[in-house]
Amino acid sequence: MNLNKLILKYLLLCEIQNNLDQKTLKAYRTDLEQFRKFMIDKNDFNSKENISEYICELKFKNYAIKTIKRKIASLKAFFSYLNNEDIIEYNPFQKIKIKIKEPFILPKIIPIRELSILFKYIYQEIQLCDNVSYRYKELIRDKALLELLIGTGMRISEACKLKKENIVYSRNVIKINGKGAKERIIPICYPSLIDSLRLYSETFSEELIKSDYFFINKRKNRLSSQSVRNMIKKYCLLTNIDLHITPHMFRHTFATMLLDQDVDTRHIQVLLGHSNIITTQIYTHVTSNKKDEIMKYKNPLSKININKG
Incomplete structure (x- = not known):
């Protein structure tokens, strides 16, 4: 399976059928392209081990917690699509446990x-x-x-x-x-x-x-x-x-x-x-x-x- 073609097809579906706005599409495109580049040297982008390794790399990079959660959410949505379309036999995220604790930040108000x-x-x-x-x-x-x-x-x-x-x-x-x-x-x-x-x-x-x-x-x-x-x-x-x-x-x-x-x-x-x-x-x-x-x-x-x- 060509991961790049699958991503492009998915993004096109998001734009036309799901009617997502350009800001959301841009985030999806950025997140999925990052995942694709990580998987270039991997044999199977759909394996639980490779995806878990990618998530670990996100945690080690200097990303904000919200950014990491967004990137994982983009990936989850993509794999859910692949599974629903029978492109993959099972969704690896069903067997991946992800725990990312987001720090509690009080909303800032104007005096x-x-x-x-x-x-x-x-x-x-x-x-x-x-x-x-x-x-x-x-x-x-x-x-x-x-x-x-x-x-x-x-x-x-x-x-x-x-x-x-x-x-x-x-x-x-x-x-x-x-x-x-x-x-x-x-x-x-x-x-x-x-x-x-x-x-x-x-x-x-x-x-x-x-x-x-x-x-x-x-x-x-x-x-x-x-x-x-x-x-x-x-x-x-x-x-x-x-x-x-x-x-x-x-x-x-x-x-x-x-x-x-x-x-x-x-x-x-x-x-x-x-x-x-x-x-x-x-x-x-x-x-x-x-x-x-x-x-x-x-x-x-x-x-x-x-x-x-």
Whole structure:
């Protein structure tokens, strides 16, 4: 069996039949090509011993744990395909035990102080800016986008791919196409967020006529995730915020602040679009201040008349 041809055939299937996005396909291609090169001098790419040796090499290389897990997942998917298509008689991964413990990393959030500084700067610049300039329009867009991120917990990819028709002002909801083509509906009941989205729509009304997407750049193309990262970095420099803020930190901050206000984890799970509650529960580890407050002011002992004499 020619491993290179099998990989190319599999990637073509992933692109056409499974409709995977280009980012995922690129990762698959990179991971499987690395495996192919490792197997050049091996007699059998399908043997348990050779695959185990490859996994051991991944562990010894200076890869992040998440990268190793992704590479193994890519390989598992490939061998599952080979087995399902009867190209190989059995799937060797059924007999390979893999234990990779991923270190627990708390999600990073944006402190309220930094958020306030960021938005205050944008609000002030809007007031000072000439409302016929493109800079004014850019500020209006950035304000709407950042408020949407912190006000809904949307992923940056979801915000950038947001379609115009997915914002339903008559019902004050946003339809989000999340991971795995899963759709969820998020209420946008907060008045200032609704006003920001409407103002952006009005300000970019002419440009949006020729675009399917809601957030666009100067060339009337869909705003990219990298553009948003650069935009946040720019505002942090302008406001002297000494913190590396990423778009995903807005999502972490949204979830953590809801949890701090006693919102049930299951509701946060629905709002974030997590398929598994375990993914959402990571935020329970970053609310130590809330736990201290609960144990100090809401402790059952406070309700009991204990005789201290």
